[in-house]
Amino acid sequence: MEYILKPWPWYVSGPLIATILLLLLYFGKTFGMSSNLRTFCSIGGAGKYADFFKFDWRSQKWNLTVVLGAVIGGFIAVQFLSNGAPIDLNPETVEDLKKLGFQNAGESILPPEIYSWENVLTLKGMLILLIGGLLVGFGTRYAGGCTSGHAITGLSNLQLPSLIAVIGFFIGGLLMTHFILPLIF
Template structure:
């Protein structure tokens, strides 16, 4: 790839994306090798809600019996992000130019998609593909196609109506 294309695709550099991907992959692999547990984040989210929400979905045995280690797993992600921010940035607040309503709408659709596909991108994309699960391949291909279409539609509409 040419330097200009890399600069366009990754205006803040690419090395931190590679490091993050390697760390996430190593962490989920370590979790699986050491415990046999799969570290998808949608189940971490649901099991964490099982502490507060008494609806039958959140009180399912698979969430209630695993919520302890999943909460520790989620805390590790938060602490890891904090360590990265404090150790590898200038400490300035990170931000985005994406409007809050778009972040909320996108979060809703991501949550809905994770629930619909019985897993999220980390569960299917990292853990499922890593263990050669065919349904995860279908989920990842659907995630990626949807992301490509959505990103291009938003870019087109933004340019057209800006």
């Protein structure tokens, strides 16, 4: 019988995430990816141009291991723990995406209709990435953190602002999926 690689089930990955959060709590640290971007910008000298980046980034060096771990973990997952099978999308979702012009929905994580170089290097592609990046950056700063920081750390600490932010993330995702994405494609 052939062994088929599958994502880890919730009852394995959930307790692993909880263990990491308990360790971070024990050491007085918090988790979030957007703070790493701030640290990288500070290392690069952004503090010369904006006060937001003027802080002791050396005190956040430990958090850069999260970025390194995400890169290494992603590489290991794709190279050694992935069987290359298409993403198991709901057939209705595949049909909806085909109506929008996504011909190979589920075949790859990044649809070529958006992320192939020939589409990225068009005016439409550049505008999608630029406006999307600005909105994500603004939203992350305005919400005081990113989806991982609020949804994992903030909700685990029962923080009301994180609950409000996560609800906002979901509402924004639904609005994007059902109203804005059809207008773009």
